[in-house]
Amino acid sequence: MSTSYTVLNPATGQPVTEVAEATLEETDLLIERAADAFPAWRDVAPGERARLLRRFAAVVDEHVDELADLEVRNAGHTLGNARWEAGNVRDVLNYYSAAPERLFGRQIPVAGGVDVTFHEPLGVVGVIVPWNFPMPIAGWGFAPALAAGNTVVLKPAELTPLTAIRIGELALEAGLPEGVLTVVPGKGSVVGERFVTHPAVRKVCFTGSTAVGKRIMAGCAEQVKRVTLELGGKSANIVFADADLDKAAAAAPYAVFDNAGQDCCARSRILVQRSAHDEFLERMERAVRAMRVIDPADPDSEMGPLISAKQKETVTGYLEDVEVAFTGDAPDGDGFWVPPTVVLASDTAQPVWREEVFGPVVAVMPFDTEEEALALANDTEYGLSGSIYTRDLGRALRVSRGVQAGNLSVNSHSSVRYWTPFGGFKQSGLGRELGPDAPNAFTEEKNVFIAQD
Numbered sequence: 001m002s003t004s005y006t007v008l009n010p011a012t013g014q015p016v017t018e019v020a021e022a023t024l025e026e027t028d029l030l031i032e033r034a035a036d037a038f039p040a041w042r043d044v045a046p047g048e049r050a051r052l053l054r055r056f057a058a059v060v061d062e063h064v065d066e067l068a069d070l071e072v073r074n075a076g077h078t079l080g081n082a083r084w085e086a087g088n089v090r091d092v093l094n095y096y097s098a099a100p101e102r103l104f105g106r107q108i109p110v111a112g113g114v115d116v117t118f119h120e121p122l123g124v125v126g127v128i129v130p131w132n133f134p135m136p137i138a139g140w141g142f143a144p145a146l147a148a149g150n151t152v153v154l155k156p157a158e159l160t161p162l163t164a165i166r167i168g169e170l171a172l173e174a175g176l177p178e179g180v181l182t183v184v185p186g187k188g189s190v191v192g193e194r195f196v197t198h199p200a201v202r203k204v205c206f207t208g209s210t211a212v213g214k215r216i217m218a219g220c221a222e223q224v225k226r227v228t229l230e231l232g233g234k235s236a237n238i239v240f241a242d243a244d245l246d247k248a249a250a251a252a253p254y255a256v257f258d259n260a261g262q263d264c265c266a267r268s269r270i271l272v273q274r275s276a277h278d279e280f281l282e283r284m285e286r287a288v289r290a291m292r293v294i295d296p297a298d299p300d301s302e303m304g305p306l307i308s309a310k311q312k313e314t315v316t317g318y319l320e321d322v323e324v325a326f327t328g329d330a331p332d333g334d335g336f337w338v339p340p341t342v343v344l345a346s347d348t349a350q351p352v353w354r355e356e357v358f359g360p361v362v363a364v365m366p367f368d369t370e371e372e373a374l375a376l377a378n379d380t381e382y383g384l385s386g387s388i389y390t391r392d393l394g395r396a397l398r399v400s401r402g403v404q405a406g407n408l409s410v411n412s413h414s415s416v417r418y419w420t421p422f423g424g425f426k427q428s429g430l431g432r433e434l435g436p437d438a439p440n441a442f443t444e445e446k447n448v449f450i451a452q453d
């Protein structure tokens with residue numbers, strides 16, 4: 001039975017548009033079309049596939065403002081962030097447009113002939129995207145997958161389908177053949193599950209919650225289907241007393257409140273060495289109070305609303321029975337607004353310390369020694385990102401090697417550059433995206449021995 005979803009503007013709670021959700025039968029049809037498109041796409045000469053991807057990037061570039069406006073209305077992202085996100089799709093396409101001519105195999109010395117390896121595309125790749133960064137996460141999946149010669153079916157999150165649908169249209173406008181990149185809006189339980197169970201889909205590239213990721217991994221096991229998982233996080237920002245405290249305190253709010261905290265890399269736990277704890281919090285308070293939490297369509301906005309009324313309810317639930325140190329501002333009235341909130345954690349068992357809140361809430365706790373900081377940072381089932389603030393180079397190295405997480409930054413809170421690998425330790429994920437090796441993750445390595453006699 002066909003269903004449709006009413007997209008709401010998170011800043012106002014008002015409807016934006018209706019989007020038809022694909023049924024199971026429609027999903028099957030689109031997967032089969034992607035499978036039919038695969039042999040021709042695989043056989044496009046590397047230089048020509050590269051040219052088409054560069055053209056796709058150019059068309060996205062021509063539509064950055066349009067895509068950004070759509071994201072502001074659909075996801076409540078600040079205009080500045082949304083423009084960056086659309087530009088990220090362009091940049092990721094450009095970066096991987098250089099991959100088709102560089103999908104190198106190896107020549108391995110053997111007796112009696114030649115041994116060479118090939119990176120063969122898999123076939124149809126299913127990309128499943130969450131609502132928090134609809135554009136970049138889609139691009140991190142489809143750009144390297146297409147570059148490696150696969151066709152892609154892409155399911156946006158129910159809440160945020162608009163930019164993905166537009167990017168699918170732009171792909172056709174850029175000259176990608178029908179069926180090479182197909183956007184299939186719909187429910188996770190229908191479209192997403194079908195990507196897992198349909199035998200023509202040879203890999204699932206999933207970003208979302210750890211609970212759904214585990215289910216997808218179990219489902220993929222049925223067909224030994226390839227899977228990449230980018231899941232949740234509860235990352236630590238470790239501030240040592242010898243750090244540049246001004247810099248650390250000015251950066252800390254943006255390390256967790258960007259995208260209203262709906263960021264898998266959010267540094268939602270701050271560990272501060274006890275001797276610097278009070279001074280750090282004083283400086284951070286000034287930075288949090290100065291944050292511009294206003295209409296995301298205003299170019300000065302630094303933080304917008306949460307994605308939905310449900311998310312707001314979940315996030316505010318974490319604020320019961322905790323000690324709030326201070327908060328920033330947020331508009332009153334309609335829309336799903338929660339102010340940036342800094343909590344003093346008293347116990348590592350508190351849900352606000354252990355669970356991924358996925359909202360503008362950060363929990364702060366003091367520590368005494370480097371060993372204690374590491375033990376606290378690693379006391380989590382997650383391992384996605386984290387920051388270390390110190391002026392001691394040796395300590396920076398020791399702690400970065402000691403934190404069990406995939407993406408760390410020293411004296412900085414940056415996590416993702418498309419030309420460096422990204423992914424999680426422990427229950428934050430499986431496999432890596434981005435960086436120079438991403439196209440290989442969308443191929444099978446084949447070994448061929450050619451006898452000389």
Ligand code: NAD
Nearest residue numbers: 129130131156157188192193208209212230231232233264
């Ligand atoms: P979610 O797991 O609820 O949904 C993610 C996607 O999976 C959506 O498109 C959804 O429709 C689909 N889905 C739901 N059930 C499914 C099923 N049974 N089979 C197949 N697909 C299904 O996550 P969300 O609430 O949209 O996103 C927030 C989560 O994503 C957070 O936990 C966050 O940490 C995580 N995230 C991780 C990264 C990363 O790179 N590690 C990046 C962004 C978000």
